[in-house]
Structure formats: structure tokens, C-alpha cells
Amino acid sequence: MILVEREIRTAPAEVWAVMSELDRWAELLPTVGGVERLSGPGPIDVGARFRVAQPGLATAVYEVTEWRPGQGFTWAATSGACGPKRSTKRAPTARAAPGSP
Template sequence: MHFEISVDIAAAPETVWNLLKDVERWPEMTASIDRVEILDRPFGLSSRARVQQPKIPAAVWTVTAFTENETFTWESRSPGVTTTAVHDITPAPNGATVRLTLDQKGPLAPLFALLLGRLSRRYVTMEAHGLKAKAETP
């Protein structure tokens, strides 16, 4: 399964980045996240975080790529499927563009897509729009 969404945000890229990398505060931006606990501080390359979402078992995500003020990628593994999420910020004429990508690979990925694909796409969309709303709030 592959899903991608981009949103234009009328806020400085640094503002958007600071909200995006503050993963423990994501529940304040979106109902798709109940709780995030950083397991390795500071948050950056190789950090792990436990993410609890409604209707989905808690998962531990490991940061596999991290470029300050630009992007981070993290990955969660469960038997038969690896889920990768990319969070990219690029400067735009009126602020920033954020691109969120979710990919699932592995022998059970088609089953996960069938069972949770719609919910996963909904959650990523909620996260993008929640970030936009929070960043654009004075």
C-alpha cells in the first residue's frame, strides 16, 4: 500500500518543522493519535517512539532518516509487514508544503491494506490537516 498527501501551509517552514518534530504533542493536532512516547531522546536519527492510535495496536517507530528543518522518516515493523512514514517540508511562496507518505511492504502488506488501508489513509489525511490548522493558528 502506498498513500501520499501534500498540504500547503501558510506558516514559516521552521514553525511547521517545530510542530512536526514535536511528536509527543501530535495528539493536540489530530484525533488520529492518542499518545506518543519518545523512548530515545533527543528525537532524531535512530530515536524510537511508541505511538498509540485509535483502533490500531500501539507500535514502536524508529527514525531511519532525519534532516533538521526538512524531513524525517520512521519505520515500524510487525510480523509480515514493514510500515514506513515520510514527513517532508519544503519552502513555498506563502509558507511551506508538507508531504506525508505512508508505505507498507512485506508478505502481509496486502492483508494489512485490505483490513486497515482505509483507516490508515484517513489518519494520515487527518494528521496533515491537523498540522496545517495548528501551524496557521496565531
């Protein structure tokens, strides 16, 4: 498993406000070329599906498998980038840094 952590000096609620806008990731992140919601409009929750295009990678369909408002989420590639029998999971998490108020 690969773990990447980034410390962002702002309140976790502010980080979550950006992280949870999956529909806007192509606007916000240089590593995402496009995001298309496949599961229809409305609040994001477990089961929401997105087609995600990233430079240099095959387009993949991700399904939200865990949604913890204000804290983080996990989604897994269900097709595309990893082939039919493998999956990749991403779990962005917002938490206060040690010593933060």
C-alpha cells in the first residue's frame, strides 16, 4: 500500500469543504483531467459513482465505499485503471494536525 500525507495548515472543515466536492476535482487538482458523475445529482454518499480521467492513466470508474462527512471518504476503482479483477482505493482524510486547536 502507498500512503501519501500532506499537511495543510487550515481547519479540517475547510479541507473537507474542498475534498468533498468530487464533481469539481478537475478544476481543483492538476492530477485530475475530468470527473463525470454517473450516479445522478444530489448529495454524495456511499454508492455514488464517478468516471475519473487522469493524465497518463486509463480512465476509471470509482465508487464511493465509505463517506464520513467532515472527516474523509474512501472510493474504489470498479473498472478501467486496474482491470477487471484488481482495484485501487483512495481515502482522503481531513484531520487536525498534532498540537492544532
